[in-house]
Amino acid sequence: MSNTIVIGAQWGDEGKGKIVDLLTEEADIVVRPQGGNNAGHTVIIGDKEYILHLIPSGILWPGKQCVIGNGVVMDPVALLAEIDGLAEKNIAITPDNLRISDRAHLVMPFHREMDAYHEASRGSNKIGTTKRGIGPTYGDKIDRIGFRLHDLVGDPVQFSERLFERVEACNGLFESVGMEKLDAEVIGKELLAAAERLRPFCANTVEILHTAMREKRSLLFEGAQGTYLDIDQGTYPYVTSSNTTSGGACTGSGVPPQKIDRVVGVTKAYTTRVGEGPFPTQNDDLANRFHKLGREFGATTGRKRRCGWLDLVLVRYAAMVNGFSDLAITILDGLDDCPEIPVCTHYELDGKELRLPPACAKEFERAIPVYTNLPGWQSDTTGCTTYDELPENARAYLARIEKETGTPVSMVGVGPARDQTIIR
Numbered sequence: 001m002s003n004t005i006v007i008g009a010q011w012g013d014e015g016k017g018k019i020v021d022l023l024t025e026e027a028d029i030v031v032r033p034q035g036g037n038n039a040g041h042t043v044i045i046g047d048k049e050y051i052l053h054l055i056p057s058g059i060l061w062p063g064k065q066c067v068i069g070n071g072v073v074m075d076p077v078a079l080l081a082e083i084d085g086l087a088e089k090n091i092a093i094t095p096d097n098l099r100i101s102d103r104a105h106l107v108m109p110f111h112r113e114m115d116a117y118h119e120a121s122r123g124s125n126k127i128g129t130t131k132r133g134i135g136p137t138y139g140d141k142i143d144r145i146g147f148r149l150h151d152l153v154g155d156p157v158q159f160s161e162r163l164f165e166r167v168e169a170c171n172g173l174f175e176s177v178g179m180e181k182l183d184a185e186v187i188g189k190e191l192l193a194a195a196e197r198l199r200p201f202c203a204n205t206v207e208i209l210h211t212a213m214r215e216k217r218s219l220l221f222e223g224a225q226g227t228y229l230d231i232d233q234g235t236y237p238y239v240t241s242s243n244t245t246s247g248g249a250c251t252g253s254g255v256p257p258q259k260i261d262r263v264v265g266v267t268k269a270y271t272t273r274v275g276e277g278p279f280p281t282q283n284d285d286l287a288n289r290f291h292k293l294g295r296e297f298g299a300t301t302g303r304k305r306r307c308g309w310l311d312l313v314l315v316r317y318a319a320m321v322n323g324f325s326d327l328a329i330t331i332l333d334g335l336d337d338c339p340e341i342p343v344c345t346h347y348e349l350d351g352k353e354l355r356l357p358p359a360c361a362k363e364f365e366r367a368i369p370v371y372t373n374l375p376g377w378q379s380d381t382t383g384c385t386t387y388d389e390l391p392e393n394a395r396a397y398l399a400r401i402e403k404e405t406g407t408p409v410s411m412v413g414v415g416p417a418r419d420q421t422i423i424r
Contacts, residue, residue: 002261003219005249006328008226009267009318011235012244013274013298013305015330015413016266017041020057020222022411022421023264027220029212030058033252034071034242035224036107036134037078040298044416048089054079056222059091059098067205070103071242071252073137076152076194078107100198101205102150108163109187110170111136117179138241152191153199160188206254213259221249227318228357235361238277246322265324265407267315269332269397272305274298278364281308281344290334311344311369312404317356319405327405328421329398330413332390333381341397342371345404374400382415387424390414 004023008014021043024030037053043060044050052059054074056066068074079100083093111133118135140146145166151159167184175181209219227233229240230248242248246263250256270286273279287307290296296305318324335341347354347367358364377391384390390398390412398409412422 003213003221003255003259004262004264005221005223005246005260005322006264006266007223007246007249007318007322007324008244009265009315009322009324009327010226010271010311011228011273011275011277011279012039012224012226013272014226014266014268015328016223017043017052017057018330018413018416018418018421019264019266019328019411020220021045021060021418023220024058024061024064026218027058027064028217029065029067029209030056030220030222031067031069031209031249031253031255032056032072032222032224033069033249034244035240036073036132036137037075037082038132038134038240039224041222041224042416043418045418050086050089050091053082055082055086055093055098058220058222059086059093064097066098067208067253068098068100068104069205069253070101071248072101073105073107073134073141073242074100074149075107075133076149076191076198078132080194080197095200098201099203099205099208100149100201102148102153102202104149105137105141106147106149106152106191107133107137108147108166108191109133110167110182111140113174113179113182114170117174117177135241149198149202152195153202156192156195160192163188163191209253209255213255219255219259221253221255223249227322228314233317233321235277235357235364236359238275238361262325263323264326264328264410265315265318265322266328266330267310267318267401268330269310269335271308271311271314272296273308274303274305278361278367279306279308280313280347280364280367280369281311282306283308295334309342309344309369309371310401312401313344313347313355313357313369315401316405319407320356324405324407326410327401327407328411328413329401329409332394332398332412333414335376335397336381337378338376339378341374341376343374343397343400343404344369345372346370372400382420384414384422387412387422390422 377393
């Protein structure tokens, strides 16, 4: 298998975990290059459901090595809780199958408090963050005052000194708005205890990945969130704090672009979004239908996802900025009972046709989706195992996606199980 990046083409929650799980069979190493535990990937194997936040989905395959790269912001306590939770499901995690970059930045308790403080202060202009401390951690990283894993496991005395100084500075802000002070001593003990467990996992993961490539072993990069949460290319300011596009996989792992062979874009057969921000094709009737079926709730927060018809303006631009070589379409079966399926081919804004999304969020909010109505197939696709078994109108729907985005569809999801993905 070639070196492959898997990227969401929408606002996240596209089903990347399932696609990564599928591709892991042919990969040697699975890499998580960015984001934090604000992301959640769900994988269903048999009658068991696994929800992963920081650990790559490849951990569910025996004999695969997983890497958390330097671009990830990692909550040490949350990571250990995830490791322990997987152990309860008989998924053993050791330094043999998981290594963590010594350059990965740490999400600290004061980052979570700062996240809540900032979100509350925005009032009606809130971003809709998960309040997991991701934004403030990336902010400290850019401000060059962050804590990295090597700081925690390398020099406990210096780490504690810096921690006390940082907590004292944060407490001054928290007290000014009536928030409770944090106890630096309690935080320090908890983090240093975590350091003892994490030390064996800490490594120069850039060296590990380059050694693997020299040995002709294949890498699979598991992107978190989606293209439109990218700090540069997304619906700014309603975005996450990292580069969720394919370029972020390179900077977040230390693997250069010329070593990447394939970029798989993942999109649902419709569109969903969690959190605030523009969503031109949002449709409350479609959302209510999915929610009544128990579908479309966030894997990390449990929040109801906003739902709408497929927005090809989004997928078209995502294909451009990521360099998609092919597309994986997930949850095609979610549209099985629709007699007619609208797809957005372009927007209208102030009398102009837009085939790519505007940069300005306020313009994005005013954009009017223009739909083409395609005939539904109104039959159960969940039992289809080959592309030719799909109903004719379902194949026509997928062909329209290919035409509008200039990208071939290589995989089609027709259910949540591992074996409910058609390889074309």
